[in-house]
Amino acid sequence: MTRTAMEPMETRLIDTAISELASTSGIPVAFGGAAVDGVVAVTAIAGARTNALDGLSVSPRLGLGGQALIDARPHSTGDYGSSRRITHDYDRHILGEGIAALLAVPIVVAGRTRGMLYGGSRAPGTVGDRFAASALAVAARLARQFAEHDARTRATDHGIEPPPAAVPTASLEDVRVAYAELRSITGTISDEALRARLATVERRLAALGGVTVTGPAATRPSASTSPAVALSRREHDVLGLAAVGLTNADIANRLGLRESTVKSYLASAMTKLDASTRLQAVSEARRHGLIP
Known part of the structure; x- marks a missing residue:
């Protein structure tokens, strides 16, 4: 297989991310790799009990990851073995490792999937909100790193000054958590002057995450x-709050709402974002620049 010049950098970063x-x-099994020639x-596996995942290469449209590769959006299944929504070309790898629930999160740069992160659980159901939120955040971070590397490479090739580095990646997750927490606090305050001051802080936090807040929602010019x-x-x-891994019950407690009301808001947001799961809704919201 032909190797691209970018692959060693991408592989190294993905290996570290896994x-x-x-x-x-706390995910039982995590694995992933770079996309080379589609x-x-x-290349990276953590938590495996067997060697079933060794040598796994996922092609477009095949299996759960192959669908995520083509769609450039996360896909998940609660019971891989019985799922009728995917092909089963990789059963000997996935089922051989004893994986039941599986999540595939693509690393997307400029509409092209450059790698994949997987999380698997040996019990049917879900891989858990905590891992899903972490995987989305890490995929977004890796996408920024790949894009920055691309920009630096282009600048060097053309003999121009490379663009400045973005906010250190380790702090971006702190920004997201603080942003979500601040919004939940602001919503409980009736003092308009204090709300306005908090809104200013909110805009500053959002800007650090690449989002410009102009009202109830936010937009990213480059989205x-x-x-x-x-x-x-x-x-x-x-x-x-869902984006940083909180459950519906946690969100309800933070916002002073009923859990059923939280589910209703999530369902409404998912409809607007054309997402079938909360995971996809978070991914789409970030793609549109609505949340950091």
Whole structure:
């Protein structure tokens, strides 16, 4: 297989990310790799009990990852073995490792999938909100790193000054958590003057994450050219908290809402974002620049 010049950098960063996800999220199995010539070759594996995942290469449209590779959006299944929504070309790898629930999160740069992060659980159901939020955040971080590397390479090739580095990646997750927490606090305050002051801080935090807040929702000038999605403030708040891994019960407690109301806001946001799961809703909200 022909190797691209970018692959060693991408592979190195993805290998590190897989170790990070496994150690911080508690996911039983994490694995992933860079996309080379349109195929994801798994190079990093953490938590495996067998060698079933060794040598796994995922082609477009095949398996869960192959669908995520083509769609450039996350896909998940609660019971891989019985799923009828995917092909089963990789059963000997996935089922051989004893994986039941699986999540595939693509690393997307300029509409092209450059790598994939996977998380698997040996019990049917889900891989968990904590891992899903972590995987989305890490995929977004890696996409920024790949894009920055691309920009530096282009600048060097043309003999111009490379663009400045973005906010250190380690602090971006702190920005996201602080942003979500601040929005949940602001929503409980009736003092208009204090709300205005908190809104100023909110805009500063959002800017650090690459989002410009102009009202109840936010826009990112460099985001997709698709029509802007208009979320209500509560839909925005709920998505922001879901993005950092909070459960519906946790979100309800933070915002002083009923859990059923949180589910309703999430469902409404998912409809507006054309997402079938909360994971996809968070991914789409970030793609549209609605949340950091």
